Amino acid sequence: MRIDIITVLPEMLDSPLNYSIVKRAKEKGFAEIHVHNLRDYSTDKHRRVDDYSFSKGAGMVMAVQPIENAIESLKKERAYDEIIYTTPDGKLFDQKEANILSLKTNIIILCGHYKGIDQRVRDLLITRELSIGDYVLTGGELAAAVITDSVVRLLPGVLSDETSALSDSFQDNLLSPPVYTRPAVYKGLKVPEILLSGNDKLIDDWKYQQAVERTKKLRPDLYKKFTGETD
Numbered sequence: 426m427r428i429d430i431i432t433v434l435p436e437m438l439d440s441p442l443n444y445s446i447v448k449r450a451k452e453k454g455f456a457e458i459h460v461h462n463l464r465d466y467s468t469d470k471h472r473r474v475d476d477y478s479f480s481k482g483a484g485m486v487m488a489v490q491p492i493e494n495a496i497e498s499l500k501k502e503r504a505y506d507e508i509i510y511t512t513p514d515g516k517l518f519d520q521k522e523a524n525i526l527s528l529k530t531n532i533i534i535l536c537g538h539y540k541g542i543d544q545r546v547r548d549l550l551i552t553r554e555l556s557i558g559d560y561v562l563t564g565g566e567l568a569a570a571v572i573t574d575s576v577v578r579l580l581p582g583v584l585s586d587e588t589s590a591l592s593d594s595f596q597d598n599l600l601s602p603p604v605y606t607r608p609a610v611y612k613g614l615k616v617p618e619i620l621l622s623g624n625d626k627l628i629d630d631w632k633y634q635q636a637v638e639r640t641k642k643l644r645p646d647l648y649k650k651f652t653g654e655t656d
């Protein structure tokens with residue numbers, strides 16, 4: 426899979442996408458991540474990418490020209506399955522969305538900034554608009570990093586059996602069960618007896634039951650989805 430990220434702050438994406446599993450996925454050739462500086466596509470002599478909003482006093486807006494140039498020049502090289510725009514008014518990104526994106530071959534992520542991008546870019550070029558939560562970030566870069574991280578780890582071959590995505594929280598609308606390592610007793614708190622039993626069937630049943638109970642208690646909204654209840 427190839428992900429092209431278009432941003433006015435390319436440095437902001439260097440670090441988050443160069444560690445751990447994402448780093449390994451790139452090294453092993455499962456994922457290619459390319460970060461592009463939007464200013465490189467500006468025809469303005471000062472490399473400007475924003476302009477005044479037609480709505481008075483509304484702050485700066487990212488203009489059509491640099492964005493269109495950037496996207497069109499990428500499109501000349503290959504076909505893209507999705508052109509995503511990260512914005513607080515987008516659809517809430519979740520595990521289901523991550524699963525869908527992990528099946529794509531080439532995607533572009535355009536990071537929003539200032540008061541957003543000219544609506545005509547959204548109307549004509551963008552195929553998906555995503556938000557990572559109901560709070561405001563200074564720009565779409567951290568959202569793009571979050572989306573990329575969660576998608577790349579789902580690519581076949583990236584995770585080992587041990588860290589398999591199938592056992593992740595959210596994959597089946599359940600939170601993960603609690604986990605323990607040595608010591609077996611810490612400050613008087615014991616590891617649940619069952620986990621020391623060596624009985625795989627009992628342990629699996631216990632983990633499932635714990636996952637269900639935890640979800641019910643901590644995330645009643647998810648629990649509803651898990652039981653198939655609709656509101």
Ligand code: 6GU
Nearest residue numbers: 511512557558562564568
């Ligand atoms: Cl995608 N962008 C910004 N600026 N803020 C956000 C967001 C995105 N998702 C949640 N908050």
